[in-house]
Amino acid sequence: MAELPRIRYVGLSGLLVQFGTDMSEPANRAAIAFRAAVDAHNWPEVRETSTSLVSTFISVDLAACAPEPLVEKLQALLETRNWLESPLPAGRTFWEIPALYGTDAGPQLEEAAEAAGVSPETAIAELSEARMRVLTLGFAPGQPYTGELPPHWNIPRQQALTQSVPAGALVVAIRQLIVFTNATPTGWRHVGQTAFRNFRPDSDTPIALSPGDEICFRSVSAAEYARIQQSDTSGNGGAQREILS
Structure with a gap:
């Protein structure tokens, strides 16, 4: 199994960034913090974002948009910090x-x-x-x-x-x-x-x-x-x- 966090394809509807395989407080916090960071970048190809218990979903039309550039941007963002230790975003x-x-x-x-x-x-x-x-x-x-x-x-x-x-x-x-x-x-x-x-x-x-x-x-x-x-x-x-x- 690939090391976490990992980026997975969800058909042609988008990309899933997974921080855990089971529910945990750090993985949930990471998913919420990472979603806020993606939203802050306002990438034009991203239609919307959401989170599950331990993952961040990035909605992208992969039939119309080549995924590789976005995957590279997501990977670079993942490498900026340890998301399992990231604070929750302000404004909650x-x-x-x-x-x-x-x-x-x-x-x-x-x-x-x-x-x-x-x-x-x-x-x-x-x-x-x-x-x-x-x-x-x-x-x-x-x-x-x-x-x-x-x-x-x-x-x-x-x-x-x-x-x-x-x-x-x-x-x-x-x-x-x-x-x-x-x-x-x-x-x-x-x-x-x-x-x-x-x-x-x-x-x-x-x-x-x-x-x-x-x-x-x-x-x-x-x-x-x-x-x-x-x-x-x-x-x-x-x-x-x-x-x-």
Whole structure:
């Protein structure tokens, strides 16, 4: 296997710069930082960029554009630093999103806590106090995968699917938390509920969160959650945010 990082072709749609084969904090940080560096160069042949958990995708029409010059530029950029130790780009956002844990709003909290080897009370404390990173967006429009939780939260997905969880559902597995953008089946455990909608197709910013943003899901009471539902019709779900330098 070629040494990492490596550049791979994705058919005729572009190039993939891979920093890892498994999810890790350094590889995810490298992918986000490298994407920002590519964007800063504003190369004319690059249509857009995106990141997965451990890779940066550079969209290029390889049927119309010879790939070799861009590969050379990407390789030169890779050699400018150790991307696994690169800082995250400035201008990211820290989000604090209210979440109601347990009860009927998070019916699998106790099951998830047992799988993690902690009490439900400890589970709520750990999940609500963790400061997570938006690792990537995927599966559904704007759906954020956030991580990483402590190692004991490396709990597996369920054997069977939950038929449907609602939009705003907070689910957990493999050291990650996801806020679902619409009602959908899932094999992840439903531990809480938010009024936050990351996918807002009618907004000037259809997807609020970006990879590299930081996030925590603050625990609120049922009464406070009901108040947020009634008073916030923006899709922000009572979230507070600040720009990180």
